[in-house]
Amino acid sequence: MLKKNNSELNPNVSVDCVIFGFDMENLTVLLIDRGENQFPGSRMALPGNLIYNDENLDQAANRVLEELTSLKDIYLEQLGAFGDPNRISKESDRVWLKSIRAEPEARVITIAYVSLVKISDYIPHASSFAQSAGWASVNEIHELAFDHFEILTAAKEQLKRKIKIQPIGFNLLPEKFTLSQLHRLYESILDKPLDKRNFRRKVQKLGILTNLKEKQRGVPHKPSELYKFNEERYLELSQDGFDNFGF
Amino acid sequence: MLKKNNSELNPNVSVDCVIFGFDMENLTVLLIDRGENQFPGSRMALPGNLIYNDENLDQAANRVLEELTSLKDIYLEQLGAFGDPNRISKESDRVWLKSIRAEPEARVITIAYVSLVKISDYIPHASSFAQSAGWASVNEIHELAFDHFEILTAAKEQLKRKIKIQPIGFNLLPEKFTLSQLHRLYESILDKPLDKRNFRRKVQKLGILTNLKEKQRGVPHKPSELYKFNEERYLELSQDGFDNFGF
DNA sequence: TTTCTAAGTGTCATTTTTACACTTTCAAAT
DNA sequence: ATTTGAAAGTGTAAAAATGACACTTAGAAA
Numbered sequence: 422m423l424k425k426n427n428s429e430l431n432p433n434v435s436v437d438c439v440i441f442g443f444d445m446e447n448l449t450v451l452l453i454d455r456g457e458n459q460f461p462g463s464r465m466a467l468p469g470n471l472i473y474n475d476e477n478l479d480q481a482a483n484r485v486l487e488e489l490t491s492l493k494d495i496y497l498e499q500l501g502a503f504g505d506p507n508r509i510s511k512e513s514d515r516v517w518l519k520s521i522r523a524e525p526e527a528r529v530i531t532i533a534y535v536s537l538v539k540i541s542d543y544i545p546h547a548s549s550f551a552q553s554a555g556w557a558s559v560n561e562i563h564e565l566a567f568d569h570f571e572i573l574t575a576a577k578e579q580l581k582r583k584i585k586i587q588p589i590g591f592n593l594l595p596e597k598f599t600l601s602q603l604h605r606l607y608e609s610i611l612d613k614p615l616d617k618r619n620f621r622r623k624v625q626k627l628g629i630l631t632n633l634k635e636k637q638r639g640v641p642h643k644p645s646e647l648y649k650f651n652e653e654r655y656l657e658l659s660q661d662g663f664d665n666f667g668f
Numbered sequence: 669m670l671k672k673n674n675s676e677l678n679p680n681v682s683v684d685c686v687i688f689g690f691d692m693e694n695l696t697v698l699l700i701d702r703g704e705n706q707f708p709g710s711r712m713a714l715p716g717n718l719i720y721n722d723e724n725l726d727q728a729a730n731r732v733l734e735e736l737t738s739l740k741d742i743y744l745e746q747l748g749a750f751g752d753p754n755r756i757s758k759e760s761d762r763v764w765l766k767s768i769r770a771e772p773e774a775r776v777i778t779i780a781y782v783s784l785v786k787i788s789d790y791i792p793h794a795s796s797f798a799q800s801a802g803w804a805s806v807n808e809i810h811e812l813a814f815d816h817f818e819i820l821t822a823a824k825e826q827l828k829r830k831i832k833i834q835p836i837g838f839n840l841l842p843e844k845f846t847l848s849q850l851h852r853l854y855e856s857i858l859d860k861p862l863d864k865r866n867f868r869r870k871v872q873k874l875g876i877l878t879n880l881k882e883k884q885r886g887v888p889h890k891p892s893e894l895y896k897f898n899e900e901r902y903l904e905l906s907q908d909g910f911d912n913f914g915f
Numbered sequence: 916t917t918t919c920t921a922a923g924t925g926t927c928a929t930t931t932t933t934a935c936a937c938t939t940t941c942a943a944a945t
Numbered sequence: 946a947t948t949t950g951a952a953a954g955t956g957t958a959a960a961a962a963t964g965a966c967a968c969t970t971a972g973a974a975a
Contacts, residue, residue, distance in 0.1 A: 866964065884972095
């Protein structure tokens with residue numbers, strides 16, 4: 422009977438992280454670059470790696486994310502498991518795995534995690550096998566390593582569903598933000614235009630916003646009022662959810 | 669470089685199935701009984717087992733479900749991964765694993781699947797290590813093997829969320845059903861009373877029901893009209909979802 | 916024929932949704 | 946100083962959806 426050393430890497434299970442950001446124009450996602458010797462289209466990958474046997478999945482996701490991008494203390498939520506036996510079928514991926522894995526041919530199931538962060542709060546620095554790490558507009562991504570494009574697509578869909586029942590959009594904005602920025606964020610996540618006045622009415626009714634009585638400065642048009650969100654009400658809605666943010 | 673035989677069992681990854689049914693009174697779930705020599709509270713378990721390296725996760729869930737309960741060709745949807753390193757901490761579970769697994773101490777991550785079935789369409793027959801298989805009311809379950817109670821709880825919550833945006837409830841009812849049965853089903857899933865008239869109005873507006881112009885027979889009260897659901901409209905709503913079934 | 920049981924039905928007041936266009940404020944350019 | 950460009954901000958009316966609420970009906974059994 423084999424007694425495993427439990428701080429070994431588990432060759433069969435990995436985690437991958439879909440970290441969304443918002444650059445005030447577009448929804449973005451954090452990718453690592455595996456370097457020049459990859460095929461151009463699949464150089465980029467979600468940050469991810471094998472788990473250790475003595476850590477739980479959430480811990481693994483946080484560890485791996487920090488190791489590859491230096492981002493730490495981020496709330497990650499599980500998206501699901503991806504485990505097609507052919508997920509490692511691209512030749513470029515197989516070559517790459519040989520260079521970093523002890524068992525490059527092993528069947529790997531990956532557990533995907535999703536998070537939303539304020540771009541300005543975290544500056545990604547690549548390390549480990551990531552040659553660089555940075556934000557890419559999700560709409561401009563058409564290919565990724567392994568099955569990461571499929572994972573990203575699932576993450577986008579989950580985000581669309583969630584934003585209608587939880588106030589998660591706020592995690593992507595800086596402390597102080599304008600209603601127009603929030604509006605643009607919702608439009609880019611839901612990928613459709615939303616009526617300005619109706620959007621504002623709905624958001625205001627959630628009671629989640631505090632008007633800072635402070636204006637934007639230096640913009641070449643009527644300056645916007647700045648808002649922050651009301652933490653108490655935010656937590657309340659995060660837990661209870663709401664049924665009525667359906668556009 | 670170890671080349672794995674890919675039709676081997678993977679010692680680190682399992683699937684577990686949460687199969688919901690409805691007995692016209694309560695929401696039920698399909699459990700297997702691991703037999704008398706287990707501690708009473710945790711004799712019962714969700715049907716689940718290790719995956720093979722050459723099957724994908726969906727296939728594995730279907731195979732395992734059929735092997736343990738004889739149910740086949742069921743649409744299973746992934747719930748998520750459960751992988752606490754301590755999920756095998758109950759002594760009774762460890763003892764049991766020694767009797768059925770080649771590597772009983774291995775770290776196992778399980779991928780949970782959920783399905784909704786018409787109880788009348790499937791008659792579970794236990795096999796493999798399941799000594800029996802049958803339906804139990806979800807409200808009467810307070811303990812299960814491993815982390816299966818936690819998985820069941822997550823499945824119930826997902827079901828509550830989903831039933832508001834997809835017409836899934838119909839999968840649990842027989843071909844012909846009454847509006848009262850549908851009403852009771854929704855109440856038992858959402859776990860709260862719903863106004864009869866408002867419920868009927870909403871369901872009718874979905875346009876998913878076809879009145880069969882046929883009445884219940886032999887009931888000691890006014891017989892109900894029977895309905896089936898309109899497959900075309902059902903598929904439409906399954907894909908598109910709806911925002912407005914919020915009670 | 917009476918009794919029991921669940922089925923089935925409508926309205927009104929309130930809230931929510933949708934569609935839609937003009938005025939305001941600032942910076943920059945002239 | 947005035948004009949221009951650009952996004953911010955604001956209200957209303959019609960239509961639809963929601964929530965609360967109580968009595969009549971059809972059949973089986975006694």
